[in-house]
Amino acid sequence: MLKLFITATDTDAGKTYAAQALAHAFVSNNNKVAVYKPISAGCERINDDLVNEDALLLLKQSNCQQIITQVNPIAFEQPIAPHIAAAQLQQVICLTDIHNGYEEITALDADIVICEGAGGWRLPLGQGKFLSEFVQTSCQDVVLVVNMKLGCLNHAILTYQSIIADGLNCLGWIANCPEDMPYLAENISELTALLPIPKLAELPFDEDITKAAKRIDISLLTTPL
16 A cells, blocks of 8 residues: 655645646546545535545545545644644643554555645644644655745755655655746756656646646656555
8 A cells, every 4th residue: 555645845735736647647547546635624514524625535536435524534624723722722732643544544454545734844733732643653655746936945945854754755846836937947956956756747737636636657656656
């Protein structure tokens, strides 16, 4: 089983878009793909469930008959930092709960599990804990999404260094490319030289996730499954 954790240089950096594209690419290659977004903030209440749009988008690309509460077990209505949202409700975000949810996902007999983080690599959970600790103890490989904007070179290098310092493999990076970044090609070229990992894709936004999926070279992530 290939276990991928999708992180990014910041919040709103394109993690969900990249994770959707990866899931679609693997499914199109005849793999069983399960998805997990353990924590979300910014949800709509539907019936008795808090539904996060990003988690729902991931679910739509998977093919392991999951339900939304399985994909996203820890959800908060307010679009704020999750540990603050939890504190407002007098709750605690527990790493054990995150691991228990992940074990349910890995028990689905998938070829690939794609887990999307929240915020950046060092997302605080409260009480001195970080989401990155879950990635360490679950031994996931990491894909780094870089939001191509002013300052991204520094953010990307620091994030990569932090992942490696945590003893994890960062298998590759994805450039999330807005149309209005000056010198976009030059910045991508610089990151390609500075990061000692493969660039998996350059992803300009396209509402057709099929087109985004075709831009990703999944052969760089795994041998044929």
